[in-house]
Amino acid sequence: MKASLEEEYVAFVAARQLHLRRVAYAICGDWHRAEDLLQTAFTKLYLAWPRLRREGGEEAYVRTILVRANIDDHRRPWRRERSTSSPPDSAVPGTLAFEDESTLLDALRRLPDMQRRTVLLRHWLGLSVEETAAELGISAGTVKSHTSRALASLRSVLQEEPTP
Known part of the structure; x- marks a missing residue:
């Protein structure tokens, strides 16, 4: 790659x-996996950078990679949980970051994957229904129904939570 493109x-x-x-974290719900997803996305972006830089849409490309890499990661056989006779040692709980304590993020984590993705793309990133459908590879009607169900679920969960 040329020096100017690399810069x-x-x-x-x-x-x-x-x-x-933060987008990667919102998609997967785990900071460590978010870092892995982001590293994968940046690697793929680097390979496609000369083409993308001419056409624009770098950030949309990265978001698409993040969503697809998360889906791929869930399909990997080593990600499936297995029962063991003795559980592994658990880590000592530490101080949680503000983002981990957020009521909204907790409510988002409770949503099914596709509902969480549609809400994040539509309302957090501000994509249109058509752009969200294209990024997730589903129809616009499916985006609308997932978003509607997710928002209804979020409203019910957030109304149960006491406000500070």
């Missing part, structure tokens, strides 16, 4: 990394 790539990653990390 543009590095600048894009530096500018958008924190935001895209």
